[in-house]
Amino acid sequence: RGVPYQTVTLIHQSMVKRLPEHVQVDDPAVVKRLAKKLERQQIPLRSDYGYKVSLFSHLHQYSRKAPLTQLLSIPSTVIHPSIVRLGLQYSQGIVAGSNARSVALLHAFKQVIRDYTTPPNEELSRDLVNKLKPYISFLNQCRPLSASMGNAIKYIKKEISNIPSQCKEEEAKTKLLTCIDRYIEEKIVLAAKAISKYAIEKISDGDVILVYGYSSLVNNILCEAFEKSRKFRVIVVDSRPRLEGREALRRLVQRGISCTYVLISALSYILPEVSKVFLGAHALLANGYVMSRVGTSQIALVARTYNVPVLVCCETYKFCERVQTDSFVSNELDDPDDLMVTRKGKTQLENWQDVSSLGLLNLVYDVTPPDFVDLVITDLGMIPCTSVPVVLRVKNLDQ
């Protein structure tokens, strides 16, 4: 009578992934379980800050003024110092942007591996993975991991578990270090070169290109296109409260590219001049949605209304097996105090905590539906948004 019942449940359990903790903050059982796990790993638990909007009660909201490192005892024996430094850099926003965070993470892990010694009666392949687990929890507490970081960590864990047991320690460590270097070289640096090559074909003379915020990849593409003597000008759109576009503006102006700068509220004014929109991505989800900095979906929507092509540039290591249809179920809430602004010496929202019915919402990411995106440029070529699961399948078969 078909497949036996036990086999069906086994298949079901292996296919359904466990929901990550950071989107279940409203479930007290999950929070308790996390607290126990962190206690076992000797990592302090970070507490939420401020009034959370009810729609987002399932997410964490931390304050930048209370970093996790303040709760650590000095010297901390459990967590490697380079990881502590990295966690602080993440939580204060010093290292930001998915590529930068991944590269910083990999360099920190290289340092960890260099300083690692296998304890007696233990195998390197198992012990090192267990050593990395509390570090990852710590970094997760400082700032939720990005999809690119998640993929990098999966790769490292796989490489470590594949080390044969008869391998000597020094040899194993060198092998791991070269693996990490190769990962950075292939997936990030060379991928950026490949994407630039494809993207430059799409830039013609006389173009007016719109970019949003600061994406290291898009900046790279524009600088290379300018080196190859393409004539274009750039419009940088920025938004409060992060104002990352100013950094992009600085770098482009230094190269000599002529730029215009506006805020996202002036988008409808500036779009009739634009010929192309280049956007960066934080992750590409398996159902074709693009997860990127908040505001990207708005730009794609208004560009679609004015019939301006939208091109998303994304390396394949940011492709993610998750699916998501709106920006609520999984997101990151940044420090709500960032929304406050002082104009003419007066800060309107200064005492927002005292007013019980007032909440500030500082979203970090949003998802753009695939019908707003015309093309995705990856290191494997130019694909439509809906081909993301195909790329993921090909990658899985490779590995």
Add this chain to the structure above:
Amino acid sequence: MPGADKETDLTERIEAFLADLKRGGSGTGPLRGSGEMARETTYLLRRITAQARWSSAGDLMEIIRNEGRRMTAAQPSETTVGNMVRRVLKIIREEYARSRGSSEETEQQESLHKLLTAGELSEETFREHFVHLKANVIEAINELLTELDGTTDNIAMQALEHIHSNEVIMTVGRSRTVEAFLKDAARKRKFHVIVAECAPFCQGHEMATGLSKVGIETTVIADAAIFAVMSRVNKVIIGTQTVLANGGLRAVNGTHSVALAARHHSTPLIICAPMFKLSPQFPNEEDTFHKFVSPHEVLPFTAGEILSKVNVHCPVFDYVPPELITLFISNIGGNAPSYIYRLMSELYHPEDHKL
């Protein structure tokens, strides 16, 4: 001589008003609300009617038209001034027609027959002198002032018809009309308001503090998050600076993005605008539509040397086409955008559209 004193007093007041208009427009957002502007203009026009020298309706209309031209030239983006001038001109025409005894309807309709047969009857019909015209006109202007005073309350009274419990309402920036509208509904119903802060002036912050003080659950979001949260919003209720003759809007920048996001999610877009904001202008994207303020709001001088190499724009207004709008709520009730042209023909005379 008392007559000369009155005249100099009048010209002084007009000059002071013009200077005020010029000053008020340059800088960080409107210093006064449009309602106040409309009232001030009407007071001034009433004073002109009372104190200026005129003998026939045509003279008065000429004086008011001249002053109106000067006022609109002082601050072209402040359309309520021009609207009030046109209202007063229509009042004068009506009072004149009533004094002459002719019915109003025959004047209104420009039938083909009338155009062919009565070609020479235009300006000169306003030459007759009537004794009580001045008093009648001043009384009608007083009625106009009462109407202006009651607009916000009239709009707020309709709030309960449009807002039900447990709704999530989105609004943009700060509008006194929308604030009164939401506060009136909050007396009886519980709902949630999301306010987009509207950079760079961030008037949304003031709106949020005002709403939360009366106990409305308010959330402030950045402009970039408008599309992200729109899927959970039931209605978008906003105010506007001007309602254009085709039913479109000239509203604070960022409104077009909100309207597009609302259309994508099929969320109704409701505009709360009093009738004095209705202007007979059509959208003209080329030169007179946009108004810019100092770009240091967007990129401050602390940005350093890149300032000289970068173009920075800070537009104040956005055009929203009428297809994106669901409903207009004004002091005379709710209307669809396709009906705006009709309301306009009731408020203004076609010859006054160009002052």
